[in-house]
Amino acid sequence: MAKRKQEGLSRRDFIKLTGSGALATGVGSGPFFLFPERAAAEQKTLKILQWSHFVPAYDTWFDGTFCKQWGQKHDTNVIVDHINLVDLAAKAASEASARKGHDLFMLLSPPAAYEKQTIDMSHVYQEVEKKHGKKIDLAHKSTYNPKTNRYFAFSDSYVPDPGNWHKDWWTDAGFPNGPDTYDDLRVGAKKIRDKTAHPCGLGLSQELDTSMAMRALLWSFGGAEQDEAGKVTINSKETIEALKFMKALYQESETPEVFTWTPPSNNQAMLAGRVSYVANAISITRQSEREHLPIDSKIMICAAPKGPARRIAAEHVMDCYLIWDFAENKDGAQQFLIDFIDAFHDSFIAGQFYNFPCFPSTVPNLKQEISNDPRASPPDKYKVLGNVLEWATNVGYPGYGTAAIDEAFKAWVIPTMFAKVARGDETPENAAKAAEEEYKRIFARWK
Amino acid sequence: MALASNKIKSIGAAQSPLLGAAMFSPAVLYILLLVGGPFFLAIFYAFSDARIGNAEMHFVGLENFRSILQSPSFRVAIRNSFIFTICSQIVVTVGANILAISLEKTFRGRGLIRFLILLPWVAPIALGAIGWKWILDSIYSVITWALVAVHIYKPFSAPMWLGEPRLAIASVLLVHSWRLMPFSTVILLAGRTAIPKDIPEAAAVDGAGFWRTQLQIVIPMMRPIISVAVLFGLIFTFTDMTVVYILTAGGPFDSTQTLPSLAFALGIQGSDLAAGAAISLFLVPLLVIIAYFMLRVAHRAEVN
Known part of the structure; x- marks a missing residue:
């Protein structure tokens, strides 16, 4: 011992x-x-759930800088969870059913279906508008229910949905500035397909990017899911013309791969140098810049093509923050959003211009900033997005993003309608009629 | 001595019925909470207008069933559920029999082969399905790459495994079969090894060839075991949504949708809980029939 x-x-x-x-x-x-x-017990907690951003630098800034500083200032432990965008709907559903979860929940399309389980965001909008002026109409139509006079969500930003095109092939096809109209798209894509075998990449799958691209096409031809009053209008001659166009484009210039796509697929196809054109946000070019890919200088950005009716496209995604009525820190969540808009310019920079502001005064020199981006090749690659608000609109246009529109969006009615016609499995007339029945069925359930 | 010990044990159990109930109760609780609860909730939802995000509910009778019967996607989902289940069971039963016959013989590396065959069953199905998604991907498919490399197809005209409805259905079938084959193989292998060796040997002496021995002696003797494998396979395939969800998400344009995946798409992703519940209830009658046969087979095996 x-x-x-x-x-x-x-x-x-x-x-x-x-x-x-x-x-x-x-x-x-x-x-x-x-x-x-x-x-x-003395320190509060604020739990936030949002997607894993397509530009990873944004999440680094959001989690590591903004939330950290905000937490210190408000003596709050801010916990941010990120999940894949395709899992957001299921996660929101589980939180709403369990009546437990995050204080702030961000979805990428108008979450009108959850209105009865969220708090009214009018106060947040009012506070923000006092400092930063009016929000854009896109934000209003995506988060407001005119029947109840409530804002069921708060939108800080939206993401433009331009065209991404391969410079060399389109120049060879006689379109040195890319396709400006849907006619250009059809003619140019066919020339490229015939000469180089590279297909066009307008998606026809049950996923987000297709949903937006097909809505853009529908609206550009004068069709719409509903009118301003919320009446179903999908079965129209304009819709049938849009369907005929897509059928021709698919048969002349696309391959069946577009039926298999998930949201990242068109990014991969463009970056792999496989397709000549896709409709997507600037995540493609940001990735090629970040990874210094040789194809970077060949991928260019253009405005959404103009159709017979107008030039119009959906936002690519719409940031919609909701606060559950069962959230444990409602006050903190509202304050967080108000303060977040104060820092929106930093967010715009951190996201590498991916998210555009719903309060334009937060980025007063937007046009100048995006026109000279040292990361881009050429530096004015994103200049074309300067007038995006002239052609970007909300899901549900010309009406509001209602719960019925939300359900139809999630049930992929529009992509399915276009895909069946493109494949030749349905005539445009029958597909429009079937979509009308589906819309009426869904709208009837939300009356 | 052993007999006396068994007698003591059984007397002990009989004298403390509480012990038996206590040991049985976790299984009962599990079934009540995780199977019974959701099942009765689904019935309740199916006759209501329940929606995610809406706390109020009203009785709507058969409205949900009427509504989904009008949906073309639902009709496709019913058709696919049967196609995937029946076809995959045919492939699995034939394939598992072949594998069991091969693996019954002793040969070098048999242990490794058995391990490799069992691997798809041991690995999480989500992981396997993601692997297959990449194998069949439109851009990175290794199968397409190989077909192009040997000049069977040109680079932009190769088949899109998940993009053509028929190929997508075949792909889902392939993955279901790949996943279930090991399970059936193991069951059939156990059944084959249980057959007394002298029976096929006597048949051989009497001049029966390979096919005659298999078809008239071995397979009839293994019928109860094959039934177990088939019934489990039917349940696993009919109720599975992972393969479809990961591989095709129901596409292209709903052509690979099944009842479980459609119920999830409409009920959870589409916020229409009532419609999702109504779709999932369509599975019940068939599953009850399968469960009845499973119990009958199990009872017969117990009696034997």
């Missing part, structure tokens, strides 16, 4: 030593060391 003591500390000595050391440290650092629950 004596021998062991001489060799080193006994177990009892070790406990004494570490115990006294720990006590000393505890006394020095205050009572919270001994009663950590008191510290936790």
